[in-house]
Structures are given as structure tokens and as C-alpha cells.
Amino acid sequence: MTAGPLSRGAGQRDAREPERLWALDALRGLMALAVALYHFGVWTQAFTGAARDASIIAGVYSVEGFFILSGLCFFKLYGQSRFDGPSLRGFYLRRFLRIAPLFYTTIALSYLTHTPVDPGAGWSRFAENLTLSFALFHPNHALVLGGWSIGLECVFYALFPVLAWVARRRVWLYSLALFAFAWAVPYNFGKVASAAPSQQFHVYVQLANHAFLFLVGGVIADARARSALRLSLGSALTATLALGLVALWLQPEIHEHVEVMAGAARLEYLLLCALCVSAWALVRGARSTLSRGLGWLGDVSYSLYLMHPFAWLVVRRLLPVQAAPGLQLMAAVVAVLAISACTQRLIEAPAVALGRRITGAAPRSSARDARGASDASSAEPAVAEAG
Numbered sequence: 001m002t003a004g005p006l007s008r009g010a011g012q013r014d015a016r017e018p019e020r021l022w023a024l025d026a027l028r029g030l031m032a033l034a035v036a037l038y039h040f041g042v043w044t045q046a047f048t049g050a051a052r053d054a055s056i057i058a059g060v061y062s063v064e065g066f067f068i069l070s071g072l073c074f075f076k077l078y079g080q081s082r083f084d085g086p087s088l089r090g091f092y093l094r095r096f097l098r099i100a101p102l103f104y105t106t107i108a109l110s111y112l113t114h115t116p117v118d119p120g121a122g123w124s125r126f127a128e129n130l131t132l133s134f135a136l137f138h139p140n141h142a143l144v145l146g147g148w149s150i151g152l153e154c155v156f157y158a159l160f161p162v163l164a165w166v167a168r169r170r171v172w173l174y175s176l177a178l179f180a181f182a183w184a185v186p187y188n189f190g191k192v193a194s195a196a197p198s199q200q201f202h203v204y205v206q207l208a209n210h211a212f213l214f215l216v217g218g219v220i221a222d223a224r225a226r227s228a229l230r231l232s233l234g235s236a237l238t239a240t241l242a243l244g245l246v247a248l249w250l251q252p253e254i255h256e257h258v259e260v261m262a263g264a265a266r267l268e269y270l271l272l273c274a275l276c277v278s279a280w281a282l283v284r285g286a287r288s289t290l291s292r293g294l295g296w297l298g299d300v301s302y303s304l305y306l307m308h309p310f311a312w313l314v315v316r317r318l319l320p321v322q323a324a325p326g327l328q329l330m331a332a333v334v335a336v337l338a339i340s341a342c343t344q345r346l347i348e349a350p351a352v353a354l355g356r357r358i359t360g361a362a363p364r365s366s367a368r369d370a371r372g373a374s375d376a377s378s379a380e381p382a383v384a385e386a387g
Contacts, residue, residue, distance in 0.1 A: 054247075
């Protein structure tokens with residue numbers, strides 16, 4: 001009989017190891033910041049040359065990394081769960097309360113600031129967004145800037161109980177990952193590049209082009225559970241830097257963003273991205289001041305992504321048009337961190353706490369958890385570039 005994913009083995013994790021991996025919070029925060037910096041760089045034109053190329057690669061593949069990270073967290077936490085009626089209701093309710101309140105807030109802010117993503121959106125489009133089902137029609141039906149990735153995450157969340165049941169046997173988890181990769185091949189090696197320039201991003205965001213990443217996360221979770229190897233935070237940071245340098249070496253000059261979003265280049269960057277997530281998944285050791293700071297960044301990462309366009313609106317209003325690009329960039333970073341801290345505390349944390357009270361989930365025990373950090377069992381929705 002084939003051993004199930006995350007089953008006990010020679011390299012199993014210590015039973016005393018916490019379910020929540022603080023290093024993944026740290027990585028999630030860094031990736032969210034990379035996406036915001038990518039957009040700020042485009043809007044301010046503060047980055048040039050190699051810095052511009054680095055911001056594009058980091059921004060685009062931080063989004064892909066979020067899909068992998070989500071799959072890793074879900075399969076680690078729920079890979080062997082048996083969902084019955086009550087647990088299914090609790091699972092979906094917590095997912096909804098984790099995503100929807102801030103998502104709805106962002107839609108409202110878009111209209112209040114007269115910056116709607118789709119000014120001509122009708123009631124059907126609003127219904128898709130209110131039910132978080134828009135990715136089933138098209139991910140770019142999102143009424144939130146960059147919300148296509150959140151729509152894909154909602155599809156993964158909806159399907160996860162079935163995926164977890166099918167993937168109880170390791171062979172099926174790996175087979176599903178290979179099947180999903182084969183599903184993406186025609187998009188990656190044909191449909192994206194051959195589409196009209198105005199349609200390339202619409203093709204790129206399709207579910208078929210990204211579903212395998214969530215399952216890659218499951219494969220990493222399985223490999224981690226069977227490995228005794230653990231790394232220090234310094235080793236993970238060093239590995240991330242080294243992988244970033246390799247990424248720049250692979251693509252020394254980027255003319256159009258789509259150049260790194262399809263074909264062999266995408267596969268190369270996805271491999272580097274998966275290696276980066278794997279390195280952070282293996283981090284162990286005591287918390288440090290640095291890790292706590294990065295963990296806070298992870299707590300506000302969902303807010304950071306959804307709020308960063310509004311932080312840019314604030315900067316545009318407060319700074320003169322002739323302000324130096326570097327000053328605009330720094331102001332935007334400060335603004336989005338401040339705004340994200342507020343929305344995380346005032347909107348995200350109360351919604352997560354409500355979900356826990358309704359479903360009877362155990363309260364978080366650490367001091368940081370008590371301040372209302374994100375649900376330990378909810379891999380953050382992927383934060384994506386607007387394109």
C-alpha cells in the first residue's frame with residue numbers, strides 16, 4: 001500500500017513542531033512587499049536598468065510563489081483531514097471571512113475614490129465578485145485591482161477538500177500535479193505568446209495556467225514532512241539572494257513584462273520560485289527580532305496587496321508632481337505599511353476572530369496571535385500584479 005502524503009516516515013517532523021511555520025509568514029510578507037514595489041516602480045519609474053528587471057521578476061514571481069505557498073500550507077495543515085458536514089461548513093466559513101471583508105472593502109474604496117477597475121461592470125459582474133466565484137468565468141472579472149489571483153485562490157479553496165481526499169495516497173498527489181502541469185503547457189508554450197498584445201495578460205491569468213502551482217505546494221509539503229533537513233533563517237535569506245541573482249542572470253534585460261511570463265523563461269523562474277519556497281519551508285530555530293518583523297509583514301500581506309493602489313493615490317495627492325521618483329517610492333511604501341496595519345487590525349483581524357468564534361476553532365495562543373494576526377490555517381490569498 002502506498003504511503004499517504006505527509007505520512008510518518010524516517011524523516012518525519014518532530015511531533016512538537018508547531019503547525020504554524022513562522023518562516024512562511026516571513027516569506028509571505030516579503031513576497032507581498034515585492035509585488036507592491038513592482039507596481040510602485042512602474043508608477044513612479046523609480047527603477048531603471050537591473051533594478052527595474054529585478055522588480056519585475058520579483059513582482060511577477062512573488063505572485064506565483066503565493067500559489068505554491070498556499071498549496072504548501074493547506075496540504076500541511078489539512079492533507080490528512082477527513083471533512084464531514086460540520087468541518088466543511090467551518091472550513092468554508094473561515095475561508096470566506098478571511099478573504100471577503102477586505103475584498104469587499106477594496107471594491108467599495110475603488111468606487112469611492114473614483115478609480116473603479118471596470119466602470120461598466122453590470123450586476124452580473126457584481127454578483128460574481130460578491131460570491132467570490134468570478135474566476136470560474138474569467139479571473140479578470142475581478143473588481144479589485146490584481147484580484148484575479150484571489151479569484152483563483154478561491155477556486156483552490158473550494159476544491160481543496162476533494163483534492164485532499166484524492167491526494168491521501170502520495171501517488172495521486174504527484175499524479176495530480178503532473179496532470180495540472182500538462183494542462184498548463186499549451187498556455188505557457190503557445191496561447192500566451194500567440195495572443196494579441198492586448199489579450200496576453202487575459203490568457204496568462206487563466207486557471208489552467210496556474211492550477212499546478214497549488215499542487216506543487218502540496219508536493220513540497222509532502223517532501224518537507226519526510227525530510228529531517230532544517231535550515232536557519234540566515235541560510236534561507238542567503239538562498240533567496242542566490243536564487244535572485246540566478247534569475248537576473250537568466251534574463252539580463254526585459255523589454256516587455258510578458259517576456260518572463262511564458263515559455264522556457266517562465267519554467268526557469270518557477271523552478272527558482274519553488275526552490276525559494278522550499279528553503280523557507282525548512283527554516284527552524286528560535287524567533288529573532290528580524291523574524292518577528294518579517295512575521296508582522298506576513299500578517300499584513302493581504303492588506304498590503306489590496307491597499308497598495310490606494311496608498312499610491314494618497315502619495316499622488318500629497319506630493320507635488322515634480323517630486324523625485326525615489327521620494328515618491330519611499331512615501332508609497334510608508335503609506336501602504338501604515339494603511340495595511342490599520343486595515344489588518346480593523347477589518348481582517350475581527351473577521352478572522354468572528355470565524356473562529358462561530359466555528360469553535362481554538363484561539364491562537366501566542367502574543368502575536370492575540371493581537372489578531374491572520375488565521376493560522378489560512379494560507380494568504382495570492383497577491384497578484386495588476387498586469
